[in-house]
Amino acid sequence: MNPVPTGSAPGRGGDGGTTTLVVHVENKAGVLARVAGLFARRGFNIESLAVAPTADGRFSRLTIVVGVDAAPMEQVVKQLDKLVNVVDIEELNPAASVERELMMVTVRADPSIRGQILDLVRIFQATVLNVGYDEMMVSLTGSPGRVDDFEELLRPYGIADVQRTGKVALSKLAKTAPDPLAP
Amino acid sequence: MNGGQALMKALENEGVDIMFGLPGGAILPVYDPLIDSSIRHVLVRHEQGAGHMAEGYAHATGRPGVAMVTSGPAATNIVTPLCDAYMDSIPLVVVTGQVPYAAIGTDAFQECDTTGITMAVTKHNYLVTEAADIPQVIHDAFHIATTGRPGPVLVDIPKDIVDPKNPRSAMEWYTPDSHDLPGYRPNVAGDAELVRQAAKLICEAERPVLYTGGGILKSRGAKALLELAELTGIHVVTTLMNRGGFPDDHPLCLGMPGMHGNYTAVTAMQEADLLVALGARFDDRVTGKVGEFAPLAKIIHVDIDSAELGKVRRADVAIQGDCRAVIEDLVRALREMGGSEAQPDRSQWRSRISGWQERFPLTYEQSRNDELLKPQFVLEQLRDSTPDDTIVASGVGQHQMWTSQYWKFNHPYTWVNSGGLGTMGFSIPAAIGAKAGRPDRMVWAVDGDGCFQMTAQELVTAATEGFPIKVALINNSYLGMVRQWQEMFYAERYSEVYLTRNVPDYKLWAEALGCAGLRVESPEEVAPAIARANEIDDRPVVVEFRCEAGENVFPMVPAGMSNSDVVVDPSQRDRPR
Ligand SMILES: Cc1ncc(C[n+]2csc(CCOP(=O)(O)OP(=O)(O)O)c2C)c(N)n1
Numbered sequence: 001m002n003p004v005p006t007g008s009a010p011g012r013g014g015d016g017g018t019t020t021l022v023v024h025v026e027n028k029a030g031v032l033a034r035v036a037g038l039f040a041r042r043g044f045n046i047e048s049l050a051v052a053p054t055a056d057g058r059f060s061r062l063t064i065v066v067g068v069d070a071a072p073m074e075q076v077v078k079q080l081d082k083l084v085n086v087v088d089i090e091e092l093n094p095a096a097s098v099e100r101e102l103m104m105v106t107v108r109a110d111p112s113i114r115g116q117i118l119d120l121v122r123i124f125q126a127t128v129l130n131v132g133y134d135e136m137m138v139s140l141t142g143s144p145g146r147v148d149d150f151e152e153l154l155r156p157y158g159i160a161d162v163q164r165t166g167k168v169a170l171s172k173l174a175k176t177a178p179d180p181l182a183p
Numbered sequence: 184m185n186g187g188q189a190l191m192k193a194l195e196n197e198g199v200d201i202m203f204g205l206p207g208g209a210i211l212p213v214y215d216p217l218i219d220s221s222i223r224h225v226l227v228r229h230e231q232g233a234g235h236m237a238e239g240y241a242h243a244t245g246r247p248g249v250a251m252v253t254s255g256p257a258a259t260n261i262v263t264p265l266c267d268a269y270m271d272s273i274p275l276v277v278v279t280g281q282v283p284y285a286a287i288g289t290d291a292f293q294e295c296d297t298t299g300i301t302m303a304v305t306k307h308n309y310l311v312t313e314a315a316d317i318p319q320v321i322h323d324a325f326h327i328a329t330t331g332r333p334g335p336v337l338v339d340i341p342k343d344i345v346d347p348k349n350p351r352s353a354m355e356w357y358t359p360d361s362h363d364l365p366g367y368r369p370n371v372a373g374d375a376e377l378v379r380q381a382a383k384l385i386c387e388a389e390r391p392v393l394y395t396g397g398g399i400l401k402s403r404g405a406k407a408l409l410e411l412a413e414l415t416g417i418h419v420v421t422t423l424m425n426r427g428g429f430p431d432d433h434p435l436c437l438g439m440p441g442m443h444g445n446y447t448a449v450t451a452m453q454e455a456d457l458l459v460a461l462g463a464r465f466d467d468r469v470t471g472k473v474g475e476f477a478p479l480a481k482i483i484h485v486d487i488d489s490a491e492l493g494k495v496r497r498a499d500v501a502i503q504g505d506c507r508a509v510i511e512d513l514v515r516a517l518r519e520m521g522g523s524e525a526q527p528d529r530s531q532w533r534s535r536i537s538g539w540q541e542r543f544p545l546t547y548e549q550s551r552n553d554e555l556l557k558p559q560f561v562l563e564q565l566r567d568s569t570p571d572d573t574i575v576a577s578g579v580g581q582h583q584m585w586t587s588q589y590w591k592f593n594h595p596y597t598w599v600n601s602g603g604l605g606t607m608g609f610s611i612p613a614a615i616g617a618k619a620g621r622p623d624r625m626v627w628a629v630d631g632d633g634c635f636q637m638t639a640q641e642l643v644t645a646a647t648e649g650f651p652i653k654v655a656l657i658n659n660s661y662l663g664m665v666r667q668w669q670e671m672f673y674a675e676r677y678s679e680v681y682l683t684r685n686v687p688d689y690k691l692w693a694e695a696l697g698c699a700g701l702r703v704e705s706p707e708e709v710a711p712a713i714a715r716a717n718e719i720d721d722r723p724v725v726v727e728f729r730c731e732a733g734e735n736v737f738p739m740v741p742a743g744m745s746n747s748d749v750v751v752d753p754s755q756r757d758r759p760r
């Protein structure tokens with residue numbers, strides 16, 4: 001099968017006890033159930049999960065954040081790899097990847113304190129999506145850590161509703177061209 | 184062509200000669216083209232039987248077993264065999280009928296979410312939505328079932344795509360010549376550098392043991408294993424799944440390890456400085472308390488399934504690959520390093536092993552005059568009065584352990600049993616499947632009285648379809664294995680394990696099922712009854728052996744205990760270890 005990272009692979013614990021797996025699967029009915037079922041069956045824990053088709057519509061990309069305490073990551077990866085519809089698996093190293101998450105949040109915002117919320121929106125380069133007489137809906141896209149910070153700072157005002165997508169990620173790009181003379 | 188015809192043609196193209204099944208509403212349209220097919224269909228009495236028959240066929244022949252049943256209750260009835268085959272890596276292709284595609288999700292009559300239910304117990308499964316997909320899906324299903332680590336594949340087929348009265352069944356036949364399975368690339372060849380490292384470890388080991396599992400038989404690697412053992416002079420333990428994968432009569436064979444393994448096999452592994460695990464998976468029934476298993480041993484682990492490597496015990500050298508291919512590479516590497524000349528002097532280790540063998544052979548106390556038969560005695564007699572290449576299928580319980588202990592397996596593919604799942608009721612249908620695959624062989628099922636009552640109805644299938652199997656029924660009146668645990672670990676408080684002594688009347692029952700029925704109560708009757716059973720070839724035979732109820736299986740490593748604390752037969756307990 002595909003070479004899979006093992007043992008003390010990078011990506012471990014970089015995110016407070018979680019590891020990010022990027023799993024390419026065939027874009028077929030029931031594949032998500034197979035992946036989710038495997039996690040449940042083997043006692044592995046999914047922290048978050050984002051799914052969408054790739055540029056090549058025959059495949060989908062799952063970005064799965066896995067709690068690492070629950071199971072040895074090596075077993076998670078190898079068992080996933082055994083699913084016939086799983087094409088390949090990448091264990092993402094946070095230092096070598098770009099991660100993004102989207103959050104939408106409705107926060108209490110009396111006209112008297114709207115200004116304070118807008119300050120935070122400006123500082124974080126967030127977006128106001130909707131405004132009610134005493135609430136505001138804002139969204140932020142950013143690294144999961146930045147999204148955490150924003151949520152933390154809004155919390156004292158009173159969060160009425162919050163929805164986060166779970167993170168998606170891609171590996172960072174090469175900064176130097178490969179040596180054409182290398183073997 | 185229509186989807187139903189295409190399904191039969193696709194199965195024929197995969198070389199299927201026999202299938203086991205039972206029709207019903209959703210699969211009805213496929214049973215019509217079956218009439219014109221070259222494939223023989225065996226009509227079972229319960230769908231669980233169809234699944235175990237397909238397993239028995241696969242065990243005995245190495246070819247995939249095929250079963251076909253209808254939707255709903257029939258699909259749920261075959262879940263147990265699917266799980267059994269999944270645990271023991273048996274190649275199966277199971278076709279189930281499904282309600283018409285448009286009715287899926289509506290709680291239609293006999294609808295059940297078959298692919299959902301079986302996802303966890305199959306290597307892969309399919310819900311086919313278009314008639315045109317049938318040839319490709321069947322081709323892929325056989326490929327997946329039989330390659331890599333083998334396993335069961337289920338194909339669920341909605342009625343409309345096989346029903347000629349429905350326009351959705353119309354399709355053009357094509358013969359698929361490839362697989363579009365981008366996520367499925369089983370790896371066969373082992374890494375050459377790792378093989379060299381393994382060979383080096385072998386040459387350095389003073390107390391090595393070859394720990395061989397079902398992967399030997401799955402990879403058809405028995406010959407390669409023999410070569411490896413003889414080249415190196417290293418002793419071999421054969422797990423429950425590899426009985427027959429190395430000859431019991433070979434001087435290097437130590438037999439079965441584990442919970443009811445023999446003392447020498449268990450102890451040699453405990454004391455080893457190197458375990459070469461070949462197609463074995465460090466199952467808890469083999470290791471006992473994992474943290475105390477083979478504490479001094481380095482590990483070489485070879486398995487086609489990389490998920491087994493490091494799952495239970497970290498390996499010093501882990502090689503992913505087909506067992507036979509890797510063993511052949513290993514033999515080559517060892518020859519390059521000097522062959523048997525390069526093996527250290529292990530005479531001390533050998534004499535420790537023979538010391539254990541002398542002090543702790545398998546043993547039991549013969550019955551006294553007034554007692555019923557000893558099951559071990561029955562199995563010794565059966566072993567000695569049947570051809571060497573007899574195929575033995577077993578149920579699950581004490582009788583299974585005694586069979587594995589007392590039989591002499593000298594040929595691969597002669598032992599058919601339910602290891603990983605431990606499925607009571609396995610033996611009779613599995614024996615029928617084995618006989619279907621190897622009609623030239625004598626096939627005995629060794630069954631318990633509890634097991635027999637779970638699947639005895641398949642003897643009707645055997646009688647009417649012409650599979651003259653023989654059943655040795657070890658009647659100890661109890662769910663014996665559970666009784667033994669209650670005796671040993673629950674202070675002899677027996678709870679719901681007594682099956683009664685005289686009900687049912689097995690002889691009458693056997694006759695009613697279309698078999699010959701014999702009953703044996705005393706030791707002198709055993710051999711003549713077996714001889715009589717061996718002669719009967721026009722129908723199945725059931726020989727009821729009325730056995731002691733209180734007999735226990737020894738040696739035994741109590742669950743969760745260390746293999747160093749193996750409990751031997753009472754008569755051996757004061758011997759020095
Ligand atoms: C389907 C199923 N149910 C329950 C068990 C648990 N179990 C294991 S061995 C055993 C007793 C088997 O009784 P019998 O067939 O008479 O064999 P014996 O142990 O007496 O030889 C039971 C109930 C099982 N393995 N399978």
Ligand SMILES: [Mg+2]
Pocket residue numbers: 580631632633657658659660661662663
């Ligand atoms: Mg019994």
